[in-house]
Amino acid sequence: xxxxxxxxTHLIKTRGQQVTLRCSPKSGHDTVSWYQQAxxxxxxxxxxxxxxxxxxxxxxxDRFSGHQFPNYSSELNVNALLLGDSALYLCASSSGxxxxxxxxxxxxxxRLTVL
Amino acid sequence: QKEVExxxxxxSVPEGAIASLNCTYSDRGSQSFFWYRQYSGKSxxxxxxxxxxxxxxxxxxxxxxxxxxxxVSLLIRDSQPSDSATYLCAVxxxxxxxxxxxxxxxxxxxxxxP
Numbered sequence: 001x002x003x004x005x006x007x008x009t010h011l012i013k014t015r016g017q018q019v020t021l022r023c024s025p026k027s028g029h030d031t032v033s034w035y036q037q038a039x040x041x042x043x044x045x046x047x048x049x050x051x052x053x054x055x056x057x058x059x060x061x062d063r064f065s066g067h068q069f070p071n072y073s074s075e076l077n078v079n080a081l082l083l084g085d086s087a088l089y090l091c092a093s094s095s096g097x098x099x100x101x102x103x104x105x106x107x108x109x110x111r112l113t114v115l
Numbered sequence: 116q117k118e119v120e121x122x123x124x125x126x127s128v129p130e131g132a133i134a135s136l137n138c139t140y141s142d143r144g145s146q147s148f149f150w151y152r153q154y155s156g157k158s159x160x161x162x163x164x165x166x167x168x169x170x171x172x173x174x175x176x177x178x179x180x181x182x183x184x185x186x187v188s189l190l191i192r193d194s195q196p197s198d199s200a201t202y203l204c205a206v207x208x209x210x211x212x213x214x215x216x217x218x219x220x221x222x223x224x225x226x227x228x229p
Contacts, residue, residue: 033216042119042203042219043159056216090158094215101147101166101207102215109158 002027004093004107012113013081021076021110025093031055032074033104034066035090043090049074078112086114116141121204121220128227134191136223138204141185147207148180148187153222154200162202163189194227201225 005024013019025032031050035043045058049068068074072093078085088111092104120139128134140148147166151159165171165178165187177190187206191198201222208216 031215035217040221042205042221043217045216045218048216058216088158092217103149103161103164104215104217105161106151106158 004091004105006089006091006107006110008110009108010111010113012115014115015081015083017081017114018077018079019081019112021078021089021091021112022073023076023091023093023107024073025091026105029093029095029105030072031094031102032068032072033092033094034074034076035092036060037088037090037109039087046076081114083114086112088112117220118142118218119204119206119220121202121223123221124224125226126223128194128225130194130196130227130229132194132227134194134198134225134227136189136191136202136204136225138187138189138220139185140187140204140206140218142206142208143182143185145185145206145208148178149205149207149217150176150178150187150189151203151205152198152200153203159203191225194225196227196229199225199227 033048034046037043047057052068063079088109091107094102094104150162153159163178175192179188203222204220205217
């Protein structure tokens, strides 16, 4: 049973560039959430996708956008990269009732460095 | 007031001792609570979840929940050097938000020394 997978593992970009990160959820899961984790901090919720729609969004600017595909995999896009976007980006999958009971399992993360 | 608060540590305990990690949360409507372990440079790994008041045990780990005091704790018995990691407490936002977003504390760094 495959767990949550993410690609790429590491990425280096320069300011102003755009980046796309990818996530495949755990088998049987239909909901994908994205989190940003800066060094020394807990993960911060970016947004959650369910049934190919954004169900909720955290306090992140519109430069952060996403998509969910019919096979439940998801992409996170970040435009006009800033130095402060350097972080570990985590994808978590769950079987999403959206009612506050679902356990989320994290992928290995993508380490993004913006120079 | 932060939504989820943890002491950043480090919490240092000798091998074989009980490590006690604590977490408080602000929203009384929260109903699901999670502990994740995160090794340096790695992603969070689920250890336990708890929904009801009281204790929940899984091997060397015990989660304790007190909703009246808005307090969650994790006890690690017979601590091993391999338990040295950052422990993240997370709460699911209350159901009225119709989402399962996790709200994390900043984590407590645990060091188990031989």
